[in-house]
Amino acid sequence: MGPKSCCHYIKGHGFAPNSARRARHCGIEAVCVAQGKGDCNIFTPERLQTIHHVERLLMQHPQFHQFCWKPLEVLRDLPLGPSYCSPPSSLLSYLYPSERGGKIYYDGMGPDLADIQGSMSLAITHPQFYWYVDESLSPEHLSSSLLRSEIHFGAPLPSYYSLQDRADEQRARFKNFVVQYADILAKQSTSQVKVLYGGTELFDDEVRHTFHNDMMLAVISGACITVLVYVLTSFSVFLTFFGLASIGLSCLMALFLYHAVFGVRYLGILNGVAAFVIIGIGVDDVFVFISTFRQASHLRQPQQRMIYTIKTAGRATFLTSFTTAAAYAANTFSQIPAVHDFGLFMALIVSCCWLWVSVLMPAALCIWTQCVEPHEHAWLNCWKLFSGLSASHSPLSDEDDDVALLSVEMEPGSCDTDGDAAILSLSVETPLSPPGQQHVGVVSTNLQWALKHLVAEPAVERRKTVLGVFLLILLLSAGCCCLLRPATHAPLLFRPDTNLQTLLALRSNLSGQGISCPMCSGVFMEKPHSLYPHTSLSAFKFSAHQQTPSSTTSTAPRSSVKPNSGTNQTGSLLTVYISKLDLGASTTLYRFSLNTSTPSPWKLCSTEHEEVSSFQAYNQPHSNYSTRMTVCVSHVYHPYPSWMITSGLCEPRHGWTAEFSFYVAASPQQQHSRRLYFAQHRLRPHPSRVCVNPPGCGISSGPDGPTQGAFYAPLPSDTSAAKTKPSKTFGFNPCSGGVCGRPAVRPLVDTGAMVFVVFGILGVNRTEHKDNHVIGDMGSIILDPDFDIFQEMGHLCKICKAVSANKQLVKPGGAQCLPSGNKLSSILPLLHPECHSLPEPNLLPGQLSHGAVGMHGGKVRWLSMAFESTTYKGKSSFQTYSDFLQWENFIQEQLASLPQSSALQRGFQTCEHWKQIFMEIIGVESALWSLLLSLAICVAAVSVFTAHPLLLLPVLITILGVICLVVAVMYWLGWEMGAVEAISLSILVGSSVDYCLHLVEGYLLAGETMPSTPGHDSQSPAKRQRRTLEAVNHVGVAIVSSAVTTVISTVPLFFCVIVPFAKFGQIVAINTAVSIFFTLTVTVAMLACMAPARFSRPPGAVLKASLAVMVATALGAALCWVGGQLGALAWQSIST
Helix, strand or coil: CCCCCCCCCCCCCCCCCHHHCCEEEEEEEEEEEECCCCCCCCCCHHHHHHHHHHHHHHHCCCCHHHHECCCHHHHHCHHHCCCCCCCCEECHHHHCCEEECCEEECCCCCCCCCCHHHHHHHHCCCHHHHHHCCCCCECCECCCCEEEEEEEEEECCCCCCCCCCCHHHHHHHHHHHHCCHHHHHCCCCCCCEEEEEECHHHHHHHHHHHHHHHHHHHHHHHHHHHHHHHHHCCCCHHHHHHHHHHHHHHHHHHHHHHHHHCCCCCCCHHHHHHHHHHHHHHHHHHHHHHHHHHHCCCCCCHHHHHHHHHHHHHHHHHHHHHHHHHHHHHHHHCCCHHHHHHHHHHHHHHHHHHHHHHHHHHHHHHHHHHHHHHHHHHHHHHHHHHCCCCCCCCCCCHHHCCCCCEEEEECCCCCCCCCCCCCEEEEECCCCCCCCCCCCCHHHHHHHHHHHHHHHHHHHHCHHHHHHHHHHHHHHHHHHHHHCCECCECCCCECCCCHHHHHHHHHHHCCCCCCCCCCCCHHHHCCCEEHHHHCCHHHCCCCCCCCCCHHHHCCCCCCCCCCCCCCCEECCEEEEEEEEECCCCCCCEEEEECCCCCCCCCEECCCHHHECCEEEEECCCECCECEEEEEEEECCCCCCCEEEEECCCCCHHHCEEEEEEEEEECCCCCCCEEEEEEEECCCCCCCEEEECCCCCCCCCCCCCECCEEEEEEECCCCCCCCCCCCCCCCCCCCCCCCCCCCCCCCCCCCCEEEEEEEECEEEEECCCCCCCCCCCCCCEEEECCCCCCCCCHHHHHHHHHHHHCCCCCEEEEEEECCCCCCCHHHHHHHHCHHHCCCCCCCCCCCCCCCCEEEEECCEEEEEEEEEEEEEECCECHHHHHHHHHHHHHHHHHHHHCCCCCCHHHHCEEEEHHHHHHHHHHHHHHHHHHHHHHHHHHHHHHHHHHHCCHHHHHHHHHHHHHHHHHHHHHHHHCCCCECHHHHHHHCCHHHHHHHHHHHHHHHHHHHHHHCCCCCCCCCCHHHHHHHHHHHHHHHHHHHHHHHHHHHHHHHHHHHHCCEHHHHHHHHHHHHHHHHHHHHHHHHHHHHHHHHCCCCCCCCHHHHHHHHHHHHHHHHHHHHHHHHHHHHHHHHHHHHHC
């Protein structure tokens, strides 16, 4: 739904002729916001003219008359005939009145702007006036930063007898019609006015299009990943296909489990992130399986090679997938359904991805080795011969297996100054390989060489320096983490510059979603006034700041000089003639000349389509006409030259040369000038156009500059020239002589949070509520049997007065203690003296009070008082929480002052806005708890997997460094801790552990497969360093390939319009980059310093680690339980 749902499809009965289409559809809402330099007041002539053009444009749609609303009230407005379609509900109905037969009709259809001050003085006499403007406007300061308008449509449609006649078909036709306005309104913003558009259908349609376009980026991400996987598998189509197929099958299986097993029947918007993230996670597992299969080349039997691959790679990927899935699953403990479902879906999709990769990839690799590889290799050789290259390569060459074929030699005389291990030099032996496996994977080999010589060896050699720099980064990052502050604004859903987000941000300045004002304009509020009795024509007040009437500007006056005079000048005045050449599908050309003659095939511009055929200007500075404009011509573009107008200089680079200049004014000159717009087309040959409307002349929507803007030209001074008189409504002041009434009091239209104080309800019964979801049965209320409204009447009236008198919490006139039209309001003063002079709410005419009573068995069982609070809805949840506490404390103070026997002491305050702020606060808190929970799960899993504390420590320190640095980067980027950032942080542990854990697995495998070197086994530092380097050789290519694919898969998220998608993608990309960097430097350095040199993970060690983890878990659970019991006892003692 949009920020304002004005109405539903109106249901009616019986036959309704199309000529009296009285049922009203929810229509279009337009909000025009002042922008640009200077005063941001929407009530200026230029801005009002733009808004008037937009509203007229809405009614000029070819199908408008088929869908327009035709209430009976418009029949009295003669200028609206013969269609009698209701004009937009707007304040422009007062500012642009029309005249017919000596009467003024306030319908907004007039050609000229009336007196602004007088028109607004008339409109503000009605309380409905305030619905159109922001909250800053007051009778003393008639200035608003925005102006609202609505256009409503009617039903039934032509050829339908009633609303029930093919209702679905009517709805579909109406929707297809309304969404056409989106493209029209999107182009109407100018440098002075930003046009926003909404309404139920338009807003929902734009949200759907935005989500669809963002999801299409997943296709781009998938294509990029496909190409990258193809390259990193050394151009194997077979392996690329099965690797990506396993990821796709995991998505389908996760969807089945999500819907069928867990019973979640919808996909939330956050789940769209899975389309991007799972690609990177799945490819990680694929690369590990490929790397492990390559390392098992010493096993000749395919069955043995498959078993080894499943055992080794399956174990490594299981742990990383388990920790990642656990990190996502930790979000299922969130009380927010969207976060809960997101965590569940991501945990399922990660788990299914590991399962499918483990099942498909070993079989696919065996089939590839035996059947497919020779054909791919032959094709690759043919391609390289064709390309003039030599040396063929395959992705899984045994010569790329550095673990089985690696020998380690010490460089003589090279050792550390501290007596630690010697610097190592690794040399690869190249024994004969079996037939068909003598080709080196070019991508893998080059990448492996770079990792060994440029990353691993320097990190091992300078391990102490690496750890020292890491410590400094860790301390700096931890300090920045403490500086990250909670969000200070409401969470963004879309980019700030989009129509959707700007409209949502303005919601706090507009009326509540349930309040619409379709009959608040002058068409319905004012009867037709007689023009002359009200004020004589000579008494019309023409404001000096107002613009020239559009009826004058639409007539292009010509000089009376005869055509045989070449250059037309009258004193210091000259006339610029404009002709055009329509080239059909190409850009229309415009020609500017001082000569009255028009060469063929050019034709003089007509006054249609807001064009100008000529205008006057000065040939030298004259009074305020001091702005110089230059006409430039270019003969670069063929076959016709092109002309442009600029306030700057002609650009010689593009062939533009000055033809002539003239002088105009930059501001209106009372009633002796008219405003014209000019703009240069962005398409070749870049001609300029001059028009009377709209800004940008329909060919450009960019900001004003030298080649686009507006100027004021003098009106013709020749009395013989044809001149059109301004219309009778131009400058018309309906309040001249002080005939207008006093300004109305500003009504309340739910711009603040509506707080309800409820009595007679003890709580809500949710015992039959099966799931924790916002959709479904909300439960039933539990009534207070002791509540008696007549016994408590005095206390209720006292509370109503006390709350309404608190100006810090309640707006003036914001107390709505009783429902509208209830008989209680008339008899209350008779029941108790405290009920005299109860505060009256300021509401729009026809608006109902939010106060309510609940009747059961003819007796009032509960009462709800409503108060419009001063809480601004645009604040962040953390800031609004202080308002909630003020309300809670104040209400509790009032209830505590009541007698102990009063049932009102069990009353409470509630608000719809409180739910929103607690959702974000709970979301942030639950996400941070999920971060700690996933960290605990990670510690437990890694402890069991490594079975050694000195292998666990490098992993934990790396994870800690990654989390701190990612949060520090968020602070350096100027982010704040909101719901999106907190949810993203909750998965950092699972994402950070993958690469360093794979490296530890490589360290353990290196101890099992590395050949012993005589004479060095007794030196633990040397063996530790050899195992570390071989670990990088073993898994380095796989984890780097995985990191690259993960980053690339999330890069398209950066360009998403939906902010949660973009933020999530940025955090995942930053986390992946930091994680792989720390793994290849910090983890390598720590393994070379402290890892056990001879530890090979015996089964007994794994069993001991498992028992230790279970004992630690039991102790932690016991401590939490004891702490909870002691806390409850302490709270009871304090409360008693």
